[in-house]
Structures are given as structure tokens and as C-alpha cells.
Amino acid sequence: MELKFNSIEEEINYPPISDFVSLSFKRDDLIHPFISGNKWRKLKFNLIKARELNKKHLVTYGGAYSNHLLASAAAGAKFNFKTSAFVRGEEANNPILNLCRLFGMNLIFVSREDYKNKAKLVSNNFNDNNEVYVLEEGGFGFEAEKGCREIITELKNNYDHIFCSAGTGATAAGIINQVSLSQLKTTVHIVSLLKGGEFLKTEIDKLLIHKIEYQLHTDYHFGGYAKTKPELINFIKDFTQQTGILIDPVYTSKTLFAIQDLASKNYFKKNDKVLMIHTGGLFGILGMMDKFI
Ligand SMILES: *Cc1c(COP(=O)(O)O)cnc(C)c1O
Numbered sequence: 344m345e346l347k348f349n350s351i352e353e354e355i356n357y358p359p360i361s362d363f364v365s366l367s368f369k370r371d372d373l374i375h376p377f378i379s380g381n382k383w384r385k386l387k388f389n390l391i392k393a394r395e396l397n398k399k400h401l402v403t404y405g406g407a408y409s410n411h412l413l414a415s416a417a418a419g420a421k422f423n424f425k426t427s428a429f430v431r432g433e434e435a436n437n438p439i440l441n442l443c444r445l446f447g448m449n450l451i452f453v454s455r456e457d458y459k460n461k462a463k464l465v466s467n468n469f470n471d472n473n474e475v476y477v478l479e480e481g482g483f484g485f486e487a488e489k490g491c492r493e494i495i496t497e498l499k500n501n502y503d504h505i506f507c508s509a510g511t512g513a514t515a516a517g518i519i520n521q522v523s524l525s526q527l528k529t530t531v532h533i534v535s536l537l538k539g540g541e542f543l544k545t546e547i548d549k550l551l552i553h554k555i556e557y558q559l560h561t562d563y564h565f566g567g568y569a570k571t572k573p574e575l576i577n578f579i580k581d582f583t584q585q586t587g588i589l590i591d592p593v594y595t596s597k598t599l600f601a602i603q604d605l606a607s608k609n610y611f612k613k614n615d616k617v618l619m620i621h622t623g624g625l626f627g628i629l630g631m632m633d634k635f636i
Contacts, residue, residue, distance in 0.1 A: 344391050344422065346383060348374045350497035352618070357586055361606040363613045367502070368588070369494065372595075372623040377442065378421070380623020381514040382414030384490040385482035390422055392486055398476035400425040402469060404461055407435045408569070408630040410623070411481050416448035424476075427451060427469075431458045438629040481511040488550040491517020494620055495525060502618040504611065506532045506602055508594040510568070512543045514622065515557075516550035523555045531557040534598040538567040563601040569593050569630070575600060576634050591627040592634075595619070 351370040360366045371380040378386065393401065401424045405412040412428050419426035427449040430440065434452045443450060453464060461480070469475045479487075491514045495505075505522070509515045515533040522529050535543050540561035547557075565572050571592055579596045583589050590596040598619055611617065628635070 346375050360603050364611045364615050366617050368619050368621045370621050372621045377417035378414045382410050385487035386418050387490040388486035393476035399474040402427045402475050403478035404429045404480045406431050408439050412443050413439050416443040416446035420446045429453050429464050483511040483513045487513040488517045492521035495521035502529050503615040504530050504617045506598050507620040508536055508598040509533045509543050510536055512546040516547045519555050519557050520552050534560045534563050534601045536568055538564050560601050563597045589625050591624045592631050593627040594624050
């Protein structure tokens with residue numbers, strides 16, 4: 344099960360980062376327009392497992408702007424699975440959910456209270472349906488972690504620092520594990536997009552193959568998940584206009600902001616090579632377009 348994608352590492356010429364640090368992006372945003380970035384990484388081994396188990400129906404969960412829902416819907420259509428999703432909150436229409444519907448996903452809106460009991464949602468709605476394969480919220484789990492290891496095995500160059508954003512931490516765990524397995528001398532930096540991101544350490548550590556050191560940055564959430572500030576919006580505009588590369592407002596922009604902030608504080612050494620994983624998720628911007636006008 345593959346999507347055609349030639350792993351691209353691209354040096355980014357964006358002066359504000361620093362004169363003496365080289366910054367590159369791993370362009371996982373180019374994997375697929377809808378099954379983008381780390382969402383494909385996290386789905387891949389789940390889909391392989393679902394197929395092995397002869398499951399025909401992917402069931403998952405998410406918020407109304409979830410990149411994971413859109414990726415699951417598009418992947419389901421491409422690889423011949425039915426898809427259903429429990430969406431948190433009242434029935435809604437937005438560009439992401441409408442794309443999910445377009446790809447054939449059956450959306451079931453549930454109250455915030457009901458959403459908390461995920462196992463019950465599945466058993467109440469799909470009891471005795473042994474065609475169902477459940478994907479955890481945000482795609483979290485061992486299959487996801489395994490898929491994210493490939494971000495590192497594909498790299499053609501060596502880097503002193505690798506930065507990646509974290510929501511559930513599964514992508515982070517895959518990267519950290521593979522850096523260790525490949526015996527790279529790279530420092531892995533994980534940037535939390537959630538307020539109170541210290542909890543991520545527990546989540547990431549659940550998926551680590553052994554105890555491995557990494558840096559968790561918890562001060563770049565800009566008020567919390569999917570929250571933003573004019574400074575971040577301007578940062579996105581400036582970067583996009585100078586490079587022609589879009590970064591999303593929820594994840595990658597905050598991660599890049601962290602890199603720039605650390606560079607401005609002389610965190611890096613001269614000639615350090617820094618890599619940011621562009622984890623995709625560009626449709627996130629559709630939920631905030633009004634802020635960009
Ligand atoms: C979902 C997502 C993440 C977070 O991945 P986790 O494995 O949940 O930590 C990072 N970047 C983008 C663009 C995403 O859509």
C-alpha cells in the first residue's frame with residue numbers, strides 16, 4: 344500500500360531564521376493533497392492491518408476541522424474501505440467536513456459528552472459489525488508510530504536537529520524511535536500545539552521502544568490548540584510570500600516559529616543543519632481564512 348511520493352528534502356532560504364544555520368523542510372505536505380503529511384504515515388500500517396483482518400469499514404473520530412478525518416475519508420475512497428466518523432459537536436458544515444462527505448464518509452455528529460466514551464459510540468452504532476476497523480482519535484497508536492518511522496528512514500541527509508509538531512505525539516514517537524534505531528546523532532525537538540503540552544511526554548513515552556532523550560517545547564502553542572495570534576498570522580503570511588511554501592496555522596507554523604525563536608536566542612551552533620518535518624495539514628487554513636484577509 345503506497346502513495347507515489349519521492350521524499351523531498353528542500354533547503355529553505357528564509358533569512359529571518361539565521362544567517363549561519365541551514366534550514367530544510369522534509370516536504371511530507373506533498374505526499375497527497377488530502378491524505379497529507381503525517382496523516383498518511385499514521386494511516387498506512389493501519390490500512391494494511393485492516394486489509395489483513397479483512398475489515399471493510401474504517402470508523403474513526405475527530406473534531407470538525409480534523410485533518411485526520413479528511414485523510415481517512417480520502418484514503419478510504421482510494422483503498423476501498425467504507426468510512427464513518429464520529430464528529431464532536433453539533434451538526435456542522437465546513438469545507439473540511441464537506442470534503443469528507445464528498446469522499447463518501449458517513450459523518451455522525453455527537454455531543455461533547457457522548458464523544459468522551461468512544462468505545463460506547465462504536466458499540467452502540469456498529470454492534471456486531473465485524474467489518475469495522477477502529478482508528479483511534481488522531482490516528483494514535485503503534486501502527487501510526489511505525490508509519491512515522493519512515494519519515495526518518497527516507498532521509499537522504501544528516502541533520503543536527505529535527506523539529507516536528509505534536510498533537511497526540513504518535514508522529515513524534517515514530518521519529519524519536521527511528522532516530523535511535525538508525526543511531527543518528529540528531530537532537531529531536533517536539534513542539535506542542537496544545538496548552539499544557541507537558542502531558543505529551545507521557546503520551547510519547549508510551550510509544551517509545553526504550554527510554555530516549557528528546558526535547559519537548561511547550562511554549563509555542565499561541566494560546567492553545569487551533570488558537571492563534573496576529574503575530575503568528577503575520578509570520579505565516581511573510582513566510583509564504585517569501586518562499587512560496589504554505590505552512591498551516593495549527594501545526595507547522597508554530598513549529599517553524601519555535602525554530603526561528605530558538606535561532607534568535609542563539610540556541611543553535613554555527614553551521615548546524617536543522618530540518619523541520621512539514622507534516623502537511625494545509626486545509627487547516629480553511630477554518631481560519633477570515634483571519635488572513
Ligand atoms: C495531526 C497533525 C500533527 C500532529 O500529529 P500527532 O501524531 O497527532 O502528534 C502535526 N502536523 C499536522 C499538519 C497534523 O495534521
